[in-house]
Amino acid sequence: MVTMAGIFLMATLPLASADFQYREALPGYHYQFPRDHFEHEDFRTEWWYYTGNVQDQQGKRFGFELVFFRQGAKPGTGNPSTWAVENLYLAHAAVTDPSGKKFLFDERLNRKGPGIAGASAADSRVWNGNWQVKWTGEKQVLDALGSGYSFHFDLTPLKPLVIHGEDGISRKAEGKGRASHYVSFPRLAASGTIQIGRETHTVSGTAWMDHEWFSQSLSADQAGWDWFSIQLENKTELMLFRLRRKDGTIDPNASGTFIDAAGKSRHLSRADFTLEPGAKWGKYPIEWRVKVPTLGIDITAKAVLPNQAIAAKNAGPKYWEGAVDYAGSHTGVGYLEMTGYEGAVSLK
Secondary structure (H helix, E strand, C coil), X not given: CCCCCCCCCHHHCCCCCCCCCCCCCCCCCCCCCCHHHCCXXXXXXXEEEEEXXXXXXXXXXXXXXXXXXXXXXXXXXXXXXXXXXXXXXXXXXXXXXXXXXXXXEEEEEEXXXXXXXXXXXXXCEEEECCEEEEEECCEEEEEEECCCEEEEEEEEECCCCEECCEXXXXXXXXXXXXXXXXXXXXXXXXXXXXXXXXXXXXXXXXXXXXXXXXXXXXXXXXXXXXXXXXXXXXXXXXXXXXXXXXXXXXXXXXXXXXXCCCCCEEEXXXXXXXXXXXXXXXXXXXXXXEEEHHHCEEXXXXXXXXXXXXXXXXXXXXXXXXXXXXXXXXXXXXXXXXXXXXECCCCC
């Protein structure tokens, strides 16, 4: 859900004009691809998440993340200026280097302006400065240049696109519109390069792509969420999330998706799985017991590096997002996102 996956601009942005109303994520949405891979400016909030686990030819492991956020700011004002702020674009890039004990992170915040940032179906890309994802059919090419690192990846789907939730929505809270439209490519073949300092590594592995769009999501009593992407060695995948309330209880609107080896997906309700936090790094649980009894899955997630906390300066509180390994009844890799541990998330 990351993918609820981040994020945190919503409480600080100006309001739309009184004549403008954003659409809500409602049941029965008719998805249209490739169009729905790109911008939905009639919804207030949108993000594209790319995470992956790769290794070089010597077996050195890396995690990577590239995330683009679009946040509707003040549409419908009639301001003709190129610099009018109708949408803001935030981006996060990160590299995890477990053997070097490094977590490298950068962020960008821009308005569209004369093409500085944006998302465009016409151009088949999403970008913020020289960070971008460019689509050719379903193949996606990522590029990012950060402080002391850069990466370039070619991503090719190994499984069909998955639509999460039921009846076209992934519900996050009770009430009309408190949901998102949420799609993923759960297993992408990733090949490319990661440069850290003066060293360039030719790498390959797997990646996961999430795309969500909505206009409201969390309720006032919710603090944040814990989200898991799981790519198992038996060629199956899981997406799971739970929502935490401010009083410490777990909201019933938790769910997930299981994708079998052939690419067929199955919705999971809160009753189908458990997520039990274990050892912590600071406030963040960096070990979790993950159980899906009906699938015979009982695995433990462990962070490959304890400190993968993202200290964003431009928007909201810290959150933790990083590469993890899974072991137990099955083995695999994935990513874990945890929000709301250092201040409640506000997603209006």
